[in-house]
Amino acid sequence: MGMPQGAIEIENLSKEYPYGFLHLKKKKSLEDLTLRVEDGEVFGFLGPNGAGKSTTIKLLMRLIFPTAGTARILGKSIDDVSMHGSIGYLPEQPYFYDYLTAHEVLDYFARFHGLTANDRRARVAAMLKKVGLDTAKKIQLRKYSKGMLQRVGLAQAILHDPQVVVLDEPMSGLDPLGRREVRDIILELKREGRTVLFSTHVLSDAEMLCDRVGVIVGGKLRGIGAPGELVDMKAQGMEILFELSGAAGNLPLLAKAARTGERYRVQLPETELYAALDALKAAGARILSVAQIKPTLEEYFMHLVEADRAQASAVEVSGK
Amino acid sequence: MAAVLLAGFVCVWKLQERVDAERTTLQLGNDELSLRSPAVMKKLSLEYAPLLGAIYWTRAVQYFGGKHQAHDQNLDQLWPLLDIATTLDPNLLVAYRFGAMFLSDAPPRGAGQPDHAVELLQRGMKANPVYWRFYQDLGNVYYFDKKDYLKASQAFEAGSKLPNTPPFMKIMAAKIAGEGESLETSFALWLDIYRTSTNQDMRKNAEDHLRLVKMEMDLRAINQIADVYEQKTKQRAKRISDLAQAGLLAGQPQDPDGFPYVLGEQGKAEPNPKSPLREEWLKEKKQRSNELLK
């Protein structure tokens, strides 16, 4: 043994849902997930909708039960409800009792943490200030905007000073200002030494905040590592945008290029870049730009999703 | 966990038995009916009146059966239940017939309310004018329980005029008009009910009455033989065997329950002391002597 414990350790976690008539068919929403979130790290779950990010988080929070596998948070099994005192959770699209005010909701949740009355008062007040709801604290939640509800959600997640914070799509539905505020809070949590796990489908958020990122598509973990690495791994070469007028001769390059009027766009592997540039210069072309082809996260996902579907239909065809 | 639930339910069961015991001994007597007005019930039941009528009819039967099982003579909810059932569904023929029998029959067999029985039957006749059996039932009520032989005969007569009535009705009308009460008539009346009833309670009741009437007829026959014996030997017979020895009686006549008849004081025939029919017979006798004294 001897290895230090991760804040969150997941081992072979799987979840199947029965569906269809008589619940005979099974859908695998999470398959054999194994990963580890280190203490003090900000970890991002990336993936398209329905990939299994929410499922994983719900499994961790014991809202649903795994079909196989185990997980531990701060060294304790996820079945240990008392461990919940050290973790904070923000659900996806949170909704709270709309007949209560923000103050009352936070006070209500705070009571489950065994704080003294004074402590509770102090913390609730501090949280309301921290998420900027101090002025709105006496208004019933039914009158709150989505952004405000998200902030209430964040407040209840961290008000008991948890060591690990789990956020399910914390930026969804927020305007850019709201998103920035959430990002700031996450960074502050990191500065305070807490471990943060959050899910998102927006790459830029992950890039800005995460130490590491795990990509989940179709219920399986496809890749894990620092955000930059992940996408770089899939860099597909270079792209040259250029203008060429007049007779260019038979540049073999042109055959591969896409043309609009006098503008051409051609893609080629990095190794051929300089030879191509020389050829173009010699032909009198005007180079407009040279860029690395970075697939967007969307394309990356699409690629994985397509691969998944192809595999699934191959299985069907083969009659299994 | 399953064990806990099982244990829990066992406790519940035991407790329930105790609760039932407490509640019956203290006769919290919850009304069978929270709404007593048939007219209101009819309004409330909209188009489901016949269904509700059937439900009330069922409840009446269950009520009756429950009271009998508990040997409880108090049948005061029978009339209200039947009243509502027949108001909701005036075509529930069996309810009228059942009601006629058990409302008029004296306790412990029935409620002892012949007037209600008459009222019920008259309603039945209004709603079902060609059903001759109501006239038969009406005749029975007047004959057996109200002892009004004139009205009884008239009922049978009226019924006999309806289409498809068997000659039985006319015969009964004549017999009752002529003789008033007689054992043969009683026997014939109950026999017809016994043969033609589809309702089990009614059939059983008819059977009970038949046993009694048969017994009365047997006793009358034995008494006649005893009178002959007295004529012959100038003495009253002391035992049934005396009559047999004198060649007037073959064997030992038994009542419908199988107990041999005996001769009581004054040499009159009586049911065997061991026979369950004796109690009934004594009651009848007492009732008769009460009426004579009036």
Place this chain on the structure above:
Amino acid sequence: MRNIQTVAANTFREAVRDRVLYNLVFFALLMMGAAILVGQISIGIEQDVIVSLGLTAISVIGIFIAIFLGVALVSKEMDKRTLYALLAKPVKRREFLLGKFFGLVMTLTVNTAAMAAGLYIALWTVKHPLLKSDAYILVAVYLILLKLALIVALALLFSCFTTPFLAILFTAGMYVAGLFAADLRTVHGVDIDPGALRLMRGISYLLPNFQNFDVMGAVVHGRGVPSVIVWQATLYAILYITIVLTGAAVVFSRRNLK
């Protein structure tokens, strides 16, 4: 224990802020007023009528609240996902369930007390002063409350594993079945198969025997209710509710939330 209290207090608060509740109670008080009018018509038994109508109103409205709110308690939380944040706290699922139960029972107690007060006022306007014998009405009200608590427990149980609509149906069905449980025991018929009779008897004991809580027959006519009946009914309610809530806790603890 503390968690149960917290959830219960919040449930009570939620019910108090729900306007529907006030409408129902208002309706009940209206019925008391109607009872006074009806009483004027039935000479000589105004009191009986008022008590009878009043207790019926309390019972019927209480049952409505118990069934509909009882089902909504859990269903709404699961539907609206308010449950998610809550269960992420150090709270056991069964503590949540028990808290909901006690919160609603508290609500029902307050409502029933309010309606009972209305009943007493109606009674007082018709025949003042109130006699000591009128205290028996409270016994009937108490037993009604026991009945309502049992219905709430059943509603909670059903809403833990079916849709709200079905939960309402099952709870109402159980209530109706339970009303006739005693009749099932005394089914009379010469032709019925003895095996079926035994089965019916068995079922009649297992169903919640709601007639145990019914003392209207006595109270309406001013007769007293022996304390044995009250103790037994209380014990029965506690026993049965414990069974039902245990079942609900087991089901809910294993349930995958949507």
